[in-house]
Amino acid sequence: MQEFRTNNPKTHFCLFSELSREQIASLRLQEVDRVYKKGESLFEEGGYPKALYVVYKGIVKIHKYGTNGKEQITRLASAGDLIGYRSILNEEQYSASASAVEETCLFKIPSDAFITLIKENSDFALKVMKMLAEDLRNAEKQVIDMAQKSVREKVAEALILLSDKFGVNEHTAALNSILTRKEIGDIAGVTTESAIRTISDFNKEQIIEIEGKRILIKDVTKLQREIL
Amino acid sequence: MQEFRTNNPKTHFCLFSELSREQIASLRLQEVDRVYKKGESLFEEGGYPKALYVVYKGIVKIHKYGTNGKEQITRLASAGDLIGYRSILNEEQYSASASAVEETCLFKIPSDAFITLIKENSDFALKVMKMLAEDLRNAEKQVIDMAQKSVREKVAEALILLSDKFGVNEHTAALNSILTRKEIGDIAGVTTESAIRTISDFNKEQIIEIEGKRILIKDVTKLQREIL
């Protein structure tokens, strides 16, 4: 199951790592026979979930539109991350949309297989709960960030998230993922213009370095200081 | 288990409703032998959880302080609601504080009994997951509200939450709970002054009526229209 390991260096948490061969077989994992290209949608808010997905290559953004039409990214999923399990669990429509930020490949798990495994394997169930609890903790942190932090702090937070989640290339210090400025703004919860201005400020202050649309993080500590 | 029923008219979701007598016994439920008075703290962010709680009387706010010291209420718990289960699940420190908004009584469940029941009863486990999934959905909605909505919309949202969660007195149309203006602001994610001004606007516009610190919701539909 090497391909399921998350590439997030901070949390070596893998939902499937302790499953037996039979249990994995019972999940009826199926490689999705198509590659999602940058910008393609996996599912849309309001749709009905039929299965859940495990990312094994690429990056997926989970996003939602506010009433004014502005987009907010609530979560980024990369290799090893599960998508759409929330809606499976409470048997409701998707409460957010998912689309590929870069070329993405997925496995599919039929919902009934997932539910069955939860019922039969309590350790697995506990792991899913931990995952939910962790997501919840993050979401609640995000609520406070959105409510209280300045644009500068929110953008710093977004950049730190990106470097935590996707790491930086060890040679160039560049973020291993390329998101547009709009997408960075959508994570931070600020307008594209504000994101751009703040990124440009960080550049002037030598905290980061801009190389085209790529962002090199020169000094993570300085960024950390920004968010207190 | 009548006392565990949630008083939220919209979600008759009771975690314990389908447990057998033995299963309930296995939870080693214990009535907390003291009454928490208004303002008293149940636990503090950063503390280590030893048990989880079920509210059976009163209201508890789950809140967190931002770096600037401003408070944000992330959740309100009333009769039938579970508190502190998240931290039990991922075995970490409390990520928020909890305190009584009004006189509150609780049952206590030892964490090991809770975990054991989850492991042994997959239906119960699924219910806990649904609860988590629901909390997560709410939290993510809140993220977008905080990021994108105006003060007016956020306060309207907070008032609707209060009327959904605690209902209104059928005779007086007053909210069945009394929170301070500061607390309403802390739910909405705005300053106390902004909350007061907006509440006063709603009053002038006949959407609500103010009777001392009590708020009478004259027209929920109008409030709903505010949040689109």
Add this chain to the structure above:
DNA sequence: CGAGGAGTTGATTCCAATCAATTTCGGTGG
């Protein structure tokens, strides 16, 4: 090589936080 999307920059507006002052309310002790 053209077109459109992404990025950038500047000017303006305005919403809501902040600061400050005053009033009202609720509880408590004399």
Add this chain to the structure above:
DNA sequence: CCACCGAAATTGATTGGAATCAACTCCTCG
């Protein structure tokens, strides 16, 4: 029972930060 005190509520004035609007450049890709 009432006076008093501190907390909560209210109102006004000011400020500042970030959204909005607008114009322009620069890629990149077909």
